[in-house]
Amino acid sequence: MAEAFAPGKCILFGEHAVVYGHPAVAIAIEQGVNVSIKKSEEWMIGGKKFDPSKHPHISHILHDLFHYKGEPLKIEIQSQLFSAAGLGSSAALSNAMGAALHKLVNPNEKLDVIKLAKLGHSAEAAAQEGRASPTDTATSSLGGCVVVSGEKIGGTEHIFDTELVTPEGKRTWSISKAILPEGVEDIWLILGFTGVASPTGKMVAGVADLLSREPHKKDVMNDINEITHRGLKALSVGNFGDVGVAMNECHEHLRSLGVSNESLDRLVEAVRPYSLGAKMTGAGGGGCMVALSKEPQRVSEQIEIAGGIPMISKLLSKGVRVL
Ligand code: MEV
Numbered sequence: 001m002a003e004a005f006a007p008g009k010c011i012l013f014g015e016h017a018v019v020y021g022h023p024a025v026a027i028a029i030e031q032g033v034n035v036s037i038k039k040s041e042e043w044m045i046g047g048k049k050f051d052p053s054k055h056p057h058i059s060h061i062l063h064d065l066f067h068y069k070g071e072p073l074k075i076e077i078q079s080q081l082f083s084a085a086g087l088g089s090s091a092a093l094s095n096a097m098g099a100a101l102h103k104l105v106n107p108n109e110k111l112d113v114i115k116l117a118k119l120g121h122s123a124e125a126a127a128q129e130g131r132a133s134p135t136d137t138a139t140s141s142l143g144g145c146v147v148v149s150g151e152k153i154g155g156t157e158h159i160f161d162t163e164l165v166t167p168e169g170k171r172t173w174s175i176s177k178a179i180l181p182e183g184v185e186d187i188w189l190i191l192g193f194t195g196v197a198s199p200t201g202k203m204v205a206g207v208a209d210l211l212s213r214e215p216h217k218k219d220v221m222n223d224i225n226e227i228t229h230r231g232l233k234a235l236s237v238g239n240f241g242d243v244g245v246a247m248n249e250c251h252e253h254l255r256s257l258g259v260s261n262e263s264l265d266r267l268v269e270a271v272r273p274y275s276l277g278a279k280m281t282g283a284g285g286g287g288c289m290v291a292l293s294k295e296p297q298r299v300s301e302q303i304e305i306a307g308g309i310p311m312i313s314k315l316l317s318k319g320v321r322v323l
Pocket of ligand 1 (some may be wrong): 011016017018019037042079086088131132134135136200204282283
């Protein structure tokens with residue numbers, strides 16, 4: 001048997017703007033996806049016969065992404081992530097599945113996490129009409145605090161570069177890790193799920209449409225770029241007060257791109273008195289918001305009172321791993 005775990009992610013700054021080459025800062029969260037597989041007489045998933053038409057995503061990961069041609073498999077998947085909610089559940093699934101397959105097929109070879117991130121990115125792009133940044137897959141595979149940007153960013157540790165041809169032209173991204181200072185142990189990320197799933201592809205296409213109809217909205221992207229740089233600087237020196245301010249500002253700019261909604265705004269407002277900062281996270285239109293706080297229980301309560309589902313994560317978690 002082979003088993004692997006890959007974490008989900010939460011974007012602190014730069015969602016949507018990163019699709020256009022601006023930087024984004026994402027953090028691997030504690031919760032993720034666990035995949036265990038073993039060779040079997042017939043294809044099975046979750047104790048039932050595996051029907052590729054019912055599991056097109058799994059089938060795509062197995063055959064198109066990882067070109068698995070071996071014996072039938074018995075697959076078990078356990079996810080702690082809300083899906084289509086901005087937490088990178090499909091990236092985590094693809095990384096965990098890839099890592100488990102790697103262990104099964106090449107038990108003595110070291111897992112190549114950069115290759116996993118690149119493969120997962122091309123799958124995300126295929127699912128998002130050709131517009132996807134490598135943020136989710138890179139954060140889930142590398143773990144920690146990951147910076148994805150069209151340009152190399154000083155003060156971070158460069159890990160790899162990647163590119164994609166999108167409908168708006170070729171994009172290249174540099175992926176690096178930010179080293180966070182001591183003192184992150186008593187700061188928490190509290191995620192609040194609105195209860196509404198929202199496919200990333202639709203939200204990304206909506207922003208592309210907005211930018212073509214209202215080209216001046218590109219200024220919002222430039223403002224998010226400035227906030228992301230400022231937020232990252234504050235994060236790197238452990239100035240969490242300023243990180244929170246940048247998160248609040250980022251939320252306002254995402255609102256003006258039309259990707260927030262009433263439930264996200266309600267959850268964000270509800271937690272602000274107990275948080276350093278709060279914003280929607282990921283593609284928006286539903287999905288999750290995130291708060292940075294020293295009072296995770298109080299923030300969770302506020303999320304519940306406002307009608308959301310809370311989930312607490314420590315600030316830094318490891319990337320994909322074979323178990
Ligand atoms: C990713 O979780 C969120 C978006 O920035 C899309 C992407 O980066 O591919 C909206």
